[in-house]
Amino acid sequence: MTGNISRIAAIMLMAFGLLSLGMTYWTVVRGPALLDLPNNARSVEFERQIQRGRILDRNGQVLADTQMTDQGPRRVYSYPQLAPVLGYFSLRYGVGGIEAAFNDALRAYATSDSLAAMRYRLLHERPVGYDVVLTLDLRLQQEADRQLGNRRGSIILMDTEGAILAMASHPGYDPSRLDETFPQLSADPAAPLVNRATQGIYPPGSTWKTETLAAALDAGVTRPDHVYNDGAETLVVNGFPIRCNNNPPGVNQFDLAHAFGYSCNLTFARLALELGEPRYTEYAKRFRTDDTLPLEIPVARSQIANQDLTNQVLLASTGFGQGELQVTPLAMVMIGATVARDGTLPRPHLLQEVRTPNGQRVQGPQTGSLATVVQPETARQVRQIMEVAVNDGYASGAKIPGVRVGGKTGTAETGRGTPPHAWFLGVAPIDQPRYIVVVMIENGGEGSQVAAPLAGRLLAAALK
């Protein structure tokens, strides 16, 4: 009987061995895959343990902070108008905007950094996220939001290094109430969740003439003092008539600078045609206006044409800012930044630095230039012509006493019986450029009336 008992014991031991194998399988072999299941509430529980890092403006003003409550972390946004840029943080709907772009840093690399994960696992220290310092300046941001008011549109203020000081997009939303409002927000036709400054694409209207101007000057197709007799002319391209349209009555002869200031469509159609399709497209590529610009947050792709510009009518109308152009306000501000500098395209950025809770820098901004677009001399010439547009042309609404301002208005036809989009692209000061501004107001009307004054006031605030 003893032998039989031993045999039973051996069977039992084998069965327990099977249990050990089963347990090893679930804990170690299949473990990571199981933890990734959407049914695992622990990932949410883990998130709730993290003291998410702060988001600060360039002067250390707190834009987003986390309060730890008994119900879990509560993200507090001290300036909710920035929601389209900062995005949101929700345990239910995830993260967006800056919150998404620097999610790992804000979470203290809690899962990707094995050391922090180990510390959490072994010592159960609450992970405290890194602070993200942005290039935004809260004072100028507030000014931009104030200027934009209830209008639907966006404003970008950038310095010549590509640092974004203000980025307003209206309408916005309250990111702290996102858990309740997300379904309505995502269904809202006004698209409050979209950051219009980087993700909105629009026809640029006459502000686009700045790019055509820079390309034509750079390629040597024209000179600033070249005189055009276009005021009363009609250029027929493949049966499609193009007129100046916008020059003051009786002023039919003007130099290139004033053709720009009067926003003469005919002159700029001419310049585009003289440049020709390959060169025109080449400049657009260099300006990254037929591309997606790099930025920490999502950016929509801008385009100069649905296919290409081989059609002469399309090339001519693209020259003065209509055609099939679809660009983001960010792409427009980059044109301004290129001419404000020495003709190089700066890398746009929102990040100043990522730093540990005790202030140690772990990541700096991505700066430098993306490409050389035009020669320095060309950039200087474009700036001077933009100043003429403010002083003598339609961009006069952006004038600031005591400061040399350059700019270009835009009134983009939307073509569906709706009012045109109002645009303004400005640079100041012209002699020593520091800031570039783009104002874009959806269906706002005339750029010179609606957009230019806003840009002037924001530039004035920045230069104060």
Added chain:
Amino acid sequence: MATRTLATRPTFTFRPRELLLLLFPAALALGSFALLTVVLHDRWPGAEDLRPAFGLVAGLVLAHLAVSARAPRADPYLLPIVGCLQALGLVMTYRLAPALAARQFNWLLLGLGAFIVMLLVLPADLRWLRRYPYFWAITGIVLLVITFVAGRAGAGAGPNASSVGIGPFSFQPPELVRILLVIFLAAFLERWRDQLRNPSYSLAWGALRIPQPQAVFGMLALWGLSMLFFIVQRDLGPALIYYGVFLVMLYVATGRARYALAGLGLFAASAFVVGRTLSYVRTRFDILLDPWSVANDQGYQIVQGLISLASGGLLGQGLGYGYANYIPAVHTDYIFNAIVEEWGLMGGLAVLGLFVLFIGRGYRVATLAREEYGQLLALGLTTVIALQTLIIIGGNLKLLPLTGVTLSFVSYGGSSLLTSYLLLALLLKIEPRR
């Protein structure tokens, strides 16, 4: 008889090995409760926080003294092993179901008290147990019938309800029936052993030889009872334990593997037929095979249990840092997963190791027992623990369908605890050969 009992009453013997080994459960209990206080309440543990640990240690020491007084030659490892499992079970109950913990602590005291009383009161030899086997059998059947009737009539009782309420306490007779079954089977098999080993009853003019009808009837009755339990209670686990214990004891008593295999085949075939016929069994099997597609529905408990294991990983989240409460009924059905989540694969292996040690020592008690009855009794009691552990942990690991079986000494549940201590007392009472 009284004088004989007095005459054979053992003298108190110092058992240093058992006492020293009790340091393990003592350290585990005190350390765990101290740690739990720091983690959950963020304060230095005070006397009140450590009360359950002290209570357990005191109870174990008293139990040790009772064993020293009445069963001095009993195995010295079983009580410390149980102590470790109990310490773990108690701290996990305080961790997972604090509202029920005080109650569980009272059950623990009651269980250890019953253990001590059993050791002190019961006579040294087991003649009283083996003399009237059918008394135990009938008691068991009556208890089961009461369970069927009262348990099913109880308000709000689920399909697996097998508890009977008496005042504020509820008791689950099937737990006790396992012990009664072993007591009965040991005597029954001892009586019919030779007959079963060498069948003498001829059928078909001697072509087929089977054991005498009484023996065959007894065996068939047990099979029927198990199947009935399976069908009526809708729970495979207890039926599997009854029948498994029976097969193991039958095999050991007769040495005839073909009985065990035939019995196993019979059970498997009938369970298969029942499973095909009854839709709820089939559904349960479908969920077992693929819980993922119904992970938010009927498969929720299984999937959450597995995620809990995964979350434990190799070393565990640490006591108090897991989220095993996402598993429904974690303190009764899924305590093992909660242990793995917080103590890791290592902790889980330690629990399995403790059970292996317990079972090994239990079978050793069986091989060393003085009489055949004692051997079968120790074998059966140990096998109850072994099967119970295999079935519940197998269910927790998705190797078997989950059943309402508890993890002895670890799971929350008063009747499980009480009967486990009765089982331990009987096991320690079985005297080894001189």
